[in-house]
Amino acid sequence: EPEVTQTPSHQVTQMGQEVILRCVPISNHLYFYWYRQILGQKVEFLVSFYNNEISEKSEIFDDQFSVERPDGSNFTLKIRSTKLEDSAMYFCASRGEGTQYFGPGTRLLVL
C-alpha cells in the first residue's frame, strides 16, 4: 500500500540554525500538507500546497517557514532560523479522495 515517507525521523539542531524536513507524498496525490504536534498538544495545521503553490497557511506559518516541491516527488518544509518553541513532531500529509494520509513524522528538537 502506498505511504507517505518522511526524513529524517529525528533532528536535533541549535537555536538559530536552518532545518529542512523532507517528505515524499503518495505519488498520485495532488494536495500536500504540513502539520505539527508539540509534545502533549493537539495536531496543528501549518500549510497546504496545491499546484506548486501555497493554498492556505496558518498563523504559525510565518516568514521563518517555507515549503517547496523541488521535483516531482519531494515536498520540503524549511525553517530558516529555528527557535526553542519550534521543537515538535512535524507531520507531512497528502490527500487523495478526501482522505489525508500522514507520514511517520520528524521529531525536531531545538536546543
Place this chain on the structure above:
Amino acid sequence: SQQGEEDPQALSIQEGENATMNCSYKTSINNLQWYRQNSGRGLVHLILIRSNEREKHSGRLRVTLDTSKKSSSLLITASRAADTASYFCATDAKADSWGKLQFGAGTQVVVTP
C-alpha cells in the same frame, strides 16, 4: 474557530470490552476522519465519514455521524491490548477550500489484558 473535541479525555478498559469515544465540532463539514496515534508515533488513518453518511464500519470499528448535533462517535468492539493508543477526530470544514484538517485533543485509550 472550528475544532473537534473528543470525550472522554481518557478511557481504561479490559481486553474484550468495547470502547466508545465521542467527538463534537462547531461548523459544517465535508467529512470527519478518525486517526490513531501510538505514543510518540505517526497518525494512522482509521476511517473517513462524509457529511451525507450516518454510519460506517471497518473491521472492529464503527463510526457514526450526526450532523444535526455536530457530533461523531467511534466504537471499537472487542478491544485488544494493541488498541492502546490515542484516538483523534479531525474535521474538514466546508468553509475551507483546501481540505486542511482540524484536530481535537484526542482520547487516550488503555486496554489492559
